[in-house]
Amino acid sequence: xxxPPSSLLPVxxxxxxHLNRSGxxxxxxxxxxxxxxxxxxxxxxxxxxxxxxxxxxxxxxFEPWYDFPFNRGMLCPKGVKRYLQGGHPDRxxxxxxxxxxxxxxxxxxxxxxxxxxxxxxxxxxxxxxxHASIASLxxxxxxxxxxxxxxxxxxxxxxxxxxxxxxxxxxxxAGAGNKKAFGIDRAANPWSDIPKAEVVWIxxxxxxxxxxxxxxxxxxxxxxxxxxxxxxxxxxxxNRTCDLYLPIKSGRDVALFNGVLHxxxxxxxxxxxxxxxxxxxxxxxxEHVRDWTPARTAEVTGIPERLVRQAAEWWGTAxxxxxxxxxxxxxxxxxxxxxxxxxxxxxASGRIGRxxxxxxxxxxxxxxxxxxxxxxxxxxxxxMRDISNPEHRAYVSKVWGIAEPDLPGPGVDCYEVFxxxxxxxxxxxxxxxxxxxxxLPDNNFVARAxxxxxxxxxxxxxxxxxxxxxxxVLPGSLQEEDEGVVAQAEGRVIKINKAVDPPGEARxxxxxxxxxxxxxxxxxxxxxxxxxxxxxxLRTASKGGVADYSGITYEKIERQYGxxxxxxxxxxxxxxxxxxxxxxxxxxxxxxxxARGAGPYYFPDGRARFNVSTYTPPAEDTDADYPLILTSGxxxxxxxxxxxxRRIGPLVDQYPEPRIEMHPRLAGPLGIKDGDWVTAESRRGxxxxxxxxxxxxxxxxxxxxxxxxxxxxxNQLTISAQDPISxxxxxxxxxxxxxKADKPPDWAGVLEPQQG
Ligand SMILES: Nc1nc2c(c(=O)[nH]1)N[C@H]1C(S)=C(S)[C@@H](COP(=O)(O)OP(=O)(O)OC[C@H]3O[C@@H](n4cnc5c(=O)[nH]c(N)nc54)[C@H](O)[C@@H]3O)O[C@H]1N2
Ligand SMILES: Nc1nc2c(c(=O)[nH]1)N[C@H]1C(S)=C(S)[C@@H](COP(=O)(O)OP(=O)(O)OC[C@H]3O[C@@H](n4cnc5c(=O)[nH]c(N)nc54)[C@H](O)[C@@H]3O)O[C@H]1N2
Ligand code: SF4
Ligand SMILES: [Mo]
Numbered sequence: 001x002x003x004p005p006s007s008l009l010p011v012x013x014x015x016x017x018h019l020n021r022s023g024x025x026x027x028x029x030x031x032x033x034x035x036x037x038x039x040x041x042x043x044x045x046x047x048x049x050x051x052x053x054x055x056x057x058x059x060x061x062f063e064p065w066y067d068f069p070f071n072r073g074m075l076c077p078k079g080v081k082r083y084l085q086g087g088h089p090d091r092x093x094x095x096x097x098x099x100x101x102x103x104x105x106x107x108x109x110x111x112x113x114x115x116x117x118x119x120x121x122x123x124x125x126x127x128x129x130x131h132a133s134i135a136s137l138x139x140x141x142x143x144x145x146x147x148x149x150x151x152x153x154x155x156x157x158x159x160x161x162x163x164x165x166x167x168x169x170x171x172x173x174a175g176a177g178n179k180k181a182f183g184i185d186r187a188a189n190p191w192s193d194i195p196k197a198e199v200v201w202i203x204x205x206x207x208x209x210x211x212x213x214x215x216x217x218x219x220x221x222x223x224x225x226x227x228x229x230x231x232x233x234x235x236x237x238x239n240r241t242c243d244l245y246l247p248i249k250s251g252r253d254v255a256l257f258n259g260v261l262h263x264x265x266x267x268x269x270x271x272x273x274x275x276x277x278x279x280x281x282x283x284x285x286x287e288h289v290r291d292w293t294p295a296r297t298a299e300v301t302g303i304p305e306r307l308v309r310q311a312a313e314w315w316g317t318a319x320x321x322x323x324x325x326x327x328x329x330x331x332x333x334x335x336x337x338x339x340x341x342x343x344x345x346x347x348a349s350g351r352i353g354r355x356x357x358x359x360x361x362x363x364x365x366x367x368x369x370x371x372x373x374x375x376x377x378x379x380x381x382x383x384m385r386d387i388s389n390p391e392h393r394a395y396v397s398k399v400w401g402i403a404e405p406d407l408p409g410p411g412v413d414c415y416e417v418f419x420x421x422x423x424x425x426x427x428x429x430x431x432x433x434x435x436x437x438x439x440l441p442d443n444n445f446v447a448r449a450x451x452x453x454x455x456x457x458x459x460x461x462x463x464x465x466x467x468x469x470x471x472x473v474l475p476g477s478l479q480e481e482d483e484g485v486v487a488q489a490e491g492r493v494i495k496i497n498k499a500v501d502p503p504g505e506a507r508x509x510x511x512x513x514x515x516x517x518x519x520x521x522x523x524x525x526x527x528x529x530x531x532x533x534x535x536x537x538l539r540t541a542s543k544g545g546v547a548d549y550s551g552i553t554y555e556k557i558e559r560q561y562g563x564x565x566x567x568x569x570x571x572x573x574x575x576x577x578x579x580x581x582x583x584x585x586x587x588x589x590x591x592x593x594x595a596r597g598a599g600p601y602y603f604p605d606g607r608a609r610f611n612v613s614t615y616t617p618p619a620e621d622t623d624a625d626y627p628l629i630l631t632s633g634x635x636x637x638x639x640x641x642x643x644x645x646r647r648i649g650p651l652v653d654q655y656p657e658p659r660i661e662m663h664p665r666l667a668g669p670l671g672i673k674d675g676d677w678v679t680a681e682s683r684r685g686x687x688x689x690x691x692x693x694x695x696x697x698x699x700x701x702x703x704x705x706x707x708x709x710x711x712x713x714x715n716q717l718t719i720s721a722q723d724p725i726s727x728x729x730x731x732x733x734x735x736x737x738x739x740k741a742d743k744p745p746d747w748a749g750v751l752e753p754q755q756g
Pocket of ligand 4 (some may be wrong): 169171300
C-alpha cells in the first residue's frame with residue numbers, strides 16, 4: 001500500500017498503526033461490547049466493511065474489519081464516528097402528529113393510532129381525488145429489499161404511478177448514459193482493475209473526500225507507475241497529487257470529451273478492430289467531433305490547449321486505463337450528454353471488458369447502485385425492467401399476483417412530483433429516506449409545495465427539515481436496526497447485518513410500510529415476515545431482467561464477501577447452477593454473451609453503442625448581473641442533507657458551517673478576506689456565509705457545500721433546470737454574484753440546536 005501524502009492524512013483514517021489518532025473516540029470504542037457484528041458503514045456508496053460493537057442494545061463503538069476485501073479495515077472520518085448517532089437524544093422513539101399547541105409543533109402519539117390515521121387520510125384523499133392523488137418518494141440509503149418494497153407499495157397498494165426516489169438527484173444521468181451505451185447500468189469493473197491501469201482519468205469526482213477508499217486504489221495505480229488525470233474546477237485533495245490537472249469551467253465537460261476524441265481520431269489513437277467488432281455508431285460520432293478542434297475545446301472549457309493535447313496523448317496511447325466520473329459531470333442540465341461523451345472516449349480506446357481496462361461512475365449513497373435497480377424509480381420495474389414495456393409489465397404483474405392492466409404506467413421525476421403538488425394535482429405524500437427541503441434545488445419552491453399538501457406522512461429516525469412539514473411522522477429504523485442487501489460502488493451486492501433492535505416504538509421501515517397496507521385493507525403482497533422473504537420475491541421478480549439477482553442469497557454473499565450482479569440461477573443453457581456473479585462486465589465469453597449467442601453488451605446484437613454527445617452551455621450562464629459560476633457539493637465530514645452527520649459532534653467540529661470557497665483574485669478586489677461574511681446571490685435567493693479564500697479554485701467560480709438547512713442552504717440559490725433525459729437537477733452550475741456582507745446572518749453565533 002502507498003503511504004498517503006501528508007496533505008491527505010486527515011482525510012483517510014487508517015487503523016492499526018494509526019488507531020491512537022482517533023483521539024477522544026478511543027475511549028468510547030474501547031467500551032466492553034457484548035457482541036461484534038460484521039456489517040457495513042451506513043453512509044456512502046463505498047460501503048466499507050466495519051464491525052460494530054454492541055452493548056445493551058446500543059452500538060457503542062467499532063472495530064476495523066480487515067478481511068473485507070474492498071476497504072481492508074480502512075474507514076473515513078464518517079465511518080469512524082457513525083456509531084454516535086443511534087444514542088442521540090433526537091432519535092425518534094414514538095410517532096408524532098402535528099400539533100400547533102405543542103412546543104415543537106408536534107405531539108407524540110401511539111404507533112397504531114398514527115398508522116390508523118395515515119391509512120384513513122390516504123383512503124379519504126384517494127376516494128375524493130383518485131388513486132393518483134397520492135405520491136410516494138423514497139431513497140437510495142434504503143436497503144434493496146426496502147427499495148423494491150417501495151416500488152411495489154406505490155403500484156400495488158397505493159395504486160399510483162407516482163413513485164420516485166432521491167437517486168433522481170444523484171445517479172440518474174450516469175444510469176441513463178450507461179443504459180444508452182451498454183444496455184446495463186453498473187460500474188463495468190471491480191476496483192481491483194484500477195491499480196492495473198496505466199492511466200486513470202477522473203472527471204468531476206472529489207475522490208478523497210467523497211469516495212475516500214477509492215483514493216487508495218488510485219494511489220496504488222500511481223505507485224505502479226500510472227498517470228493520473230483529473231478534471232475539476234477545484235484542486236481537490238486528490239488533484240494535488242495527480243499528474244495532470246485540467247481546471248474545467250463548470251458545465252462544459254462534454255466539450256472536453258469531444259475534443260479528446262477529436263485528437264484520438266486525428267492521431268490514430270483509436271482501436272479500429274474493437275470498434276468494428278464490438279460497437280455500432282462510431283462514424284456519426286466521429287463526424288460530430290470533427291468540429292471539436294483543440295482550440296475550440298480550450299476556448300469552451302477554459303482549459304489551456306496544451307493541457308487538452310497532453311491529456312489526449314496520455315489517454316490515447318495508453319495500453320490499459322480506467323475512467324471514473326461522479327456528480328461533477330452528472331449534476332448538469334446536459335448530464336447524460338457528458339456521460340455519453342466520457343463513454344465514447346472509452347469505447348474508441350477499446351479499453352473495456354478486460355483486466356486493467358475499466359470504466360465506472362462512482363456511486364454516491366449507500367445503496368446508490370441497488371436503489372436504482374428494482375423499481376422505486378418512476379419508470380422502472382424490478383430487475384431494471386421498463387414499466388412501459390408490455391413483456392416486462394406482464395412478467396412483473398404475474399410475480400405480484402395482479403392483473404397487468406391494474407399495474408399503473410410510468411410516473412414522473414421527483415421534482416415534477418413537487419410541481420404537481422404545487423398545481424394541486426397531487427394532494428397526499430408519503431416520504432421515506434428523503435429530505436428534499438435541504439437537497440432539492442430552489443428549495444423555497446419545495447417549502448411552498450409542501451405547505452399545499454392535504455396530508456403528508458414522513459418516515460425517518462430524526463425529525464428532518466422536511467419531516468417538520470408533515471402531519472404525521474413515523475419512527476423508522478437506522479441502518480444497524482435491520483438487515484438486508486445493498487449494492488456498493490463496484491456492483492458488489494453485500495449484506496447489512498442487524499446489530500440492535502429499533503428502540504421505543506420505532507419500527508423497521510418495511511414493517512411500517514406493511515402496517516400501512518394492512519390498515520388500508522390492502523394487505524395483498526405486503527405480508528412478508530422478514531427482509532429475507534422480500535429478497536426471495538425480488539430474486540424471482542428480477543430474474544431474466546438486466547439486473548438479474550436470481551442467483552444471489554444471503555449465504556452466498558457471506559461466503560464470497562459479496563456477489564457482483566448479474567448473478568444468474570441457471571447456466572446459459574438453462575440448467576440450474578450455483579454461479580459466483582459477474583465482477584467484470586463486457587468480457588467476451590461472459591454468461592450474457594453465451595446465452596444470447598452475441599457480443600457481451602446488453603443489447604440484442606451484443607454490441608455497445610456510440611452516441612453523439614452534444615454540447616450546450618449550462619441552463620443559466622453568467623452575465624454582467626450575475627458574473628460568477630456557483631458550484632456545489634460536499635465536504636468529507638458531512639453527509640448529504642446532514643440529518644445524520646450534523647448530529648455527530650466530532651464531525652460537526654471538523655466543518656461546523658458552510659463556507660464560500662473563492663480564489664484570492666476574486667476576493668481581493670471585493671475587499672473580502674478569509675473568514676469575512678459574504679453574501680452570495682442568485683436570481684432565486686441569497687445566503688450569507690463566511691468566505692474561505694483558497695488558491696485551489698478557478699477565480700470565476702465559487703463553491704458552497706450543501707449539507708445545511710434553512711438560511712445556510714446553498715439550495716436557496718441553485719436552479720431547478722433539469723436534464724431532459726435523466727431529469728437530474730443542475731446543481732453544478734448557475735449564475736451568482738457576491739459581495740462583502742453588511743452584517744452577519746441572524747444565525748451567526750447561535751449554536752445549532754441539533755448538535756449532539
Ligand atoms: N463526505 C461525503 N461523502 C459523500 C457524500 C457526502 O455527502 N459527503 N455523498 C455521497 C453521494 S450521495 C454522492 S452523489 C457522492 C458525490 O461525490 P462527488 O461527485 O465526488 O462529490 P461532489 O462534491 O458532489 O462533486 C464532485 C466534484 O465536482 C466538481 N465539479 C463541479 N462542477 C464541475 C463540472 O462542471 N465539471 C467537473 N469535471 N467537475 C465539477 C466539484 O468541484 C467537486 O469537487 O459522494 C458520496 N460520498
Ligand atoms: N446543491 C446541491 N444539492 C444536492 C447535491 C449537490 O451536490 N448540491 N447532491 C444531491 C445528491 S447527489 C443527493 S444523493 C441528494 C441527497 O438528498 P436526500 O436524499 O434528501 O438527503 P439525505 O440526507 O440522504 O436524506 C435522507 C433522509 O432520510 C433519513 N434516512 C437515512 N437512512 C434512512 C433509512 O434507512 N430509513 C429511513 N426511514 N430514513 C432514513 C435521513 O435521516 C434523512 O433525513 O442531495 C442532492 N442535493
Ligand atoms: S462514509 Fe463511505 S468511505 Fe467513509 S467509512 Fe463510510 S462507507 Fe467508508
Ligand atoms: Mo448522491
